[in-house]
Amino acid sequence: MTTSAIEDFAASVGAERGLDLAGYEALWQWSIERPEQFWRDLWNRYALTPSGGTALGESDEHVLADPVMPGARWFPGVSLNYVDQILRHTGLPGAAIIGLTEDGGRTEIAWSELASQVAGVAATLREFGVGRGDRVVAYLPHVPEAVIAFLATASLGAVFSGCGQDYAPEGAAGRLAQLRPKVLVWADGYRYGGKWIDKRSDSAELAALLPTLAGQLVVRIGDQQAQPSGDRPSGGELSAAAIEFTAAAGRQADLITEPVPFDHPLWVLFSSGTTGKPKGIMHGHGGVLLEHLKAVGLQGDMDSGDVFFWQTALSWMMWNYQVAGLLVGARIVCYSGHPLYPDADRLWQVVESEKVSYFGTSPGQLQASRKANLNPGSDHELGALRTIGSTGSTLAADLFVWIDEHVRQGIPVSSISGGTDVVTAFAGGSPGIAVVAGELSVRYLGVELESWSPDCTPLVGEVGEMVITTAMPSMPVGFWDDPDGERYRAAYFDHEWSDGPRPHVWRHGDWVTLTERGSIVIHGRSDATLNRNGIRMGSADIYEVVEGIDQVSEGFVLGVDGPGGAYWMPLFVTLTPGSNLDDALIAQIRSEIRARLSPRHVPDEVIVAPGIPHTRTGKKLEVPVTAILAGRSDVAVDPRSVDDPDLLGWFRERGAEHSWI
Template identity: 50%
Template sequence: MSAGPVWRPDPDPDASIIRFTCRAEAVTGRSMADYRELWKWSVEDLEGFWGEVWEYFDVRSDNGFDRVLDDEPMPGARWFPGARLNYAEHVLRGGGDGPALIAVTEDGTTTSVDWPELRSRVAAFAGWLRGQGVGPGDRVVGYLPNAAPAVVAFLATASLGAVWSVCGQDYGADGAAARFGQLAPTVLVAADGYRFNGRVHDRRAAAARLRDLLPTLRATVLVDHVGTSGDPTMVPWAEAVATPAPPAFERVDFDAPLWVLFSSGTTGAPKGIVHGHGGVLLEHLKLMGLHNDLRPGERFFWYTTTNWMMWNLVVSGLLVDATVVLYDGSPVFPGPDRLWRLAEEHRVSVLGVSPGYLLACAKAGVEPSALDLGALRVVGSTGAPLPVSCYSWVSEHVGPSVQLVSTSGGTDVVSGFAGSAPTTPVWPGEISAPMLGVALEAWDADGKPVVDEVGELVVTRPMPSMPVAFWDDPDGTRYREAYFATYPGVWRHGDWMTVTGRGGVVISGRSDSTLNRHGVRLGSADVYAVVEKLPGIREALVIGAELADGGYWMPLFVVLEDGVVLDGPLRDRITAAIRAEASPRHVPDDVIAVPGIPHTRTGKKLEVPVKRLLQGVPVERALDRGAVDDPALLDFYARLARNPASGAAES
């Protein structure tokens, strides 16, 4: 750890969070000299804080609202009862005449959609959907890459008060149907294919099969994204947006469903997480406007696919009149600097990547500082804990004036629990602070808050974007069991977290994949931070598996760089590094070279499912194959469970 922060705030007095703080001080008579004081007010006075967010961002609704928070106990908190609003109306009410969307494909094709054109396309597609009988509460689903039609289709659906869900085309038809089939959708919007790693992936056959697997569909629309021939049994996208229509927005209850996001499906059938119009609107206005300080016309680019909640968050950049950059392609094609070059080309102000991408750039010797990144002020990172080494790398190789913002949140709240703001310093290895309005604590097994000790990540007071419900969970049983079974009335997220003495946050990994060796716990992220920076190691997966005979097996699986062999000296370097830099009690029992690490389709390592496979659980019971980026790897780990010694031989 360094002696001080790697980045110190020097906030612009015109930053939204500064102006918001001044307003809050005037309204409350309370001094809020720094971010910590602002955060304390935001969680002690939920009604005052969220009411001020409503006023500051000029949220529009029919007849206002009765009160901010009518019923606080979780689950079941009722926010802004009586308010009727529409998320899409707020997205499309501003923006001026400049670009709203800049869509880039892997081959370099770039399309700009200005604000008037976006409004026109959304209104036209909404009119077409209305002609198919789509209305409030009906479901429209997308099988689409990260491109402009996905944004248009979503906003049109939301404008009608209908419910949206989307997944990327790296899912097979059966995997997509396992999600969409639960929703009984009325309309499917699918693309003819997508681009990735130098290849065009034709998905017309998968789209046709998906349509056949969804018997409730009234129509299917086909987007010409990669230039293949059309399908006469589907409505061309160009036709569906061709007829002008007046813009119209169906205002709905604050907690009316906006979209359904599906869990990864890594522990059974994917569960549909329902979020409401109002909760998403307020949470994303806070995140984009106050934490990211996005301003009208600034360029916002976060590398994501439509599978991940970050896609939904990216669209919300439009709420504050920023220009959103969409990219369909690999982040490392034709080279590892691709995202930095896109940031240069499009004058991006806020760039979002993953810890894995930053590590890969460091290993490859990428030098973003050699590019013209004068517009860049924030590099965001989420999806996994951010290794300490990345903090100094960004400062030294991107620029000391660029704020590295590590964030932790989840699909469950489609937002963040902890992150940064223009007024928070950045310390190596830490997330700067809990986010505004998030009553975040680390709890021990007795339900008591701890500081400078690892505990369970909990949220003790409600957030507006907590799920409205799970789909097809009429009595709320699955919802309660998912978050409130451990500490009744308190949200337990399933992450190990440390709150530092200075108020920062350190995420140690999932609590259900903790390495518990001889009663001493360690997060898997601590092992990855050591191993994945070693030369010759592309990626690692560590598992602590309790076995039927009472034993405990802790293997470390490594994917090697091309031409590297896992010999005795490399094994020794790996174990020595873990012993010295992570924990001498958590040196693995075995180091095994493997052909690959299975991930969710949003890139998260499948620690718990692999652990279950190693414990002998059949693949079909351990997880949904359709949720995995490389399903064939599951059979490898299942074989390994039956014969642990086979790992090295089969790799």
Template identity: 45%
Template sequence: MTHTADAPEVLWRPEPSHVADTKIEAFRQWLRAERGVEVDDYRSLWEFSVDRGPEFWTAVADFLGVRWHDQPGEVLSGEMPNAVWFEGGTLNYAEHALTPGVAGAAKGDDETAVIFHREDGFADHLTYGELRAQVGAARAALLELGVGKGDRVVALAPNCPQTLVAFLAAASIGAIWSSCSPDFGVRAVADRFVQIEPKVLFAVNAYAYNGRQFDIRTTVADLQAKLPSLAATVLVQYVGEGRMDGALDWAELLAKHEGAPLLFEPVEFAHPLWVLYSSGTTGLPKGIVHGHGGITLEHLKALALQTDLGPGDRFFWFSTTGWMMWNFLISGLLVGTTIVLYDGSPGHPDLNALWHLAEQHRVTYFGTSAPFIQSCLKAGIKPAERYDLTALRALGSTGAPLSVEGFRWIVNEVGRKVQICSVSGGT
């Protein structure tokens, strides 16, 4: 396509028939019918969201089916930094992730919730029914360990189903979650976790990366010594065998509480859900707190309206638990999407690993980082030539700005019909 200085080259444009079937189009029509709001294109919808914020967010909550326990009163009161959203409203993030019918998603017991692959070939999957049962058991275990609303539960663990279950169990109680990737050193983890005084530490015995196994039990023991607030450490036999003195066994805990009911503690809109951290390049990493209400609403909006994900989709993003894209990926459950978790090196045995995964599981939305795209480009990888990627409709890139060559490589080597979503750049 030819282009001039003032008319940029268009790499992708949606088919009109596709636009008509999107959730964002359904939202526009709903606004007109239910709220009398005329927004006839993306720009006018964006202006509505900015100019009439409280009205927009109420509409998002109503359209996407937020489940309130106590109905909120005033949508927005006060000024920053003391602004209060949805005053008096109570809800729970985990309920939105796990309950059928919430946010318009079916989430039947036999529908696949999680597909998991580890680089050493280990694979697993969980239905929504199995996920609910495991979260119920993990919740009962955390309660037995004395965890209550507002207590902190932390994890030194990879992007695997056990970490997801532990997080959802903590969230269901109203406990506050924080996680680091198991490749972090003791100091990097302590710099983050010491600040929030956790009650329970969830960890793995070892992890696999780039063809090797790394036992991290000494790291876990060193960490225990630096966290005097800990009431318990729970260890997952994740890679190989390897128990630890003074640590409870994850599988035994779940077995003990098998069949426990899955309940959800209603919490205030701003009640903390998890703590993320700044990169720590200028002094200690700074805690970034996200609330149940804010994340439930923002992720429903981002995943349903902006990413157009829902039941039947397969959502993948390459991430570790130390990066906020993990938090975004697991929120795919909010909209009833099957989430695809991968733990390992994206370049092992070579840079085709993740593209092979996309073919295997008919991934519809493939998320990665701009540096990964750059690496594939430099290595001459040709995914569409080697793999069946016909299920893929969108590719997300983040972590750094995507280069012009990166955009072109996606069009040429992944597919002309694939929407390129360069969603942000850098921390």
């Protein structure tokens, strides 16, 4: 029987330290009680080496000098570079990065080519004046060039930030211009839903909105041979400050990585920005390196024999998470295009053709597969597939069952929950842990996740606020343009509890249940709680029931406070093609909710909607739309951060039609 990486880690650490770490719970308990030991032993497992003449001391203080959040001090005095860990694997055979498009285009970058391409782009960035601490930003689809641009930037000690090309120029500038970047990397377009989306003029407009630019790198996708003839945009002229990406990547140059302090910024990720200016969240080289080695190498059980594919976009933290596959020598797959084009089977075709071993997706894609009556397990050769991951929203219990019945019986399903805030997962699946439908199997190592009552009492088997009570290395090193840390503290730590402030506890904003088995159930955002007659409930519980009905494509339930204690709880739904919201379907929805949840969960109205508004990373806009329905005049939703901003007006009209408005 093959031993998983996490089992091997527990056995070797237990033997060396004289500890009994048999069983996941014992290993987790040790990791949160002795974090300085855990993170040192993880460092040693992956043979990390400080650079720039620094060394890792032997005392616990050399790992965790100050454990207090916010501002915990990890590995003080240590210098390193994230890219060095990836360069260890360049002697591996085969491809490091695969690039796929929805129309069948395929490119690959071999491990043997990776360092030279990164070196060439780094040399070009250096000629543009990029050095330690400078910013390089990308406006790209999910293509291999984005990974190369990031690695080149990081190798210089510069700071990277990316934005998908589904953002309009002004929306992208609302994020990227904050960073005052020196270089913009952009693509001429991408193919989506069977259409070529030309982004040359948008990219030029974005460049004009970034006055600090010293140069541009241009990725030519439309000129590649995979683009059908007759549907190919012309090349266009480049300005003097712009260089073709292929020319930069093809340069002959030596790759010399810049040693930086452990907490030196690696990248800036942005919050959704739906109700205000997007927050730039900075993570450090060392914290990301260690956290991602743990999450991908131990919890994901990946190494150089694996193929890692997560369907994502440059604006979403799962893009950063997938790049971590390179840290353990795994091959990563970049997919640019609509995940359901030409039909719901597209990504399963990718899993088969690329022999994917870890397939990360979303509940939406799995739901679409179920409703299309797909049978991936029998229709495709999925022998290499070892784990299915899911995130973005809560994975309903019936989708766990669908995977078991239609993909493969017993295949591990790792539903994970984390966020842009820590660019990793707090909880999810792990090797050797039984999967229970509707649950996240374990709290990840080094993550002291608890469920708290309003008086800060830890709860088991009851719904409470999700908190993190000990520091994690990948917690932000700060927010961009927040020199005194005020916005950072306000986001996670400045919350009043019933017994007073708890300034050293991370409050994440989710309702969760921690079970007696140590698994987690996510009920939804605590700032979008449904509270009917004093009974709190999570929207995710309702979505699990409603979206399991064949005729319903997506649900959107909101609790709206009105005057004099009035409360309106509408359920908006979108329907599958050919379905109608008639009395029979409304009765079925109400009946399912009443039987499977409770009579208190039954919505006041069921309303068919033209669509459900989401952030660009797919999260439902429950909080701002609730305020819109309430008729509040102080709601400021940035339409550039919404996937379909026209829907906001439709919901405002529905609120205006309600009797109390």
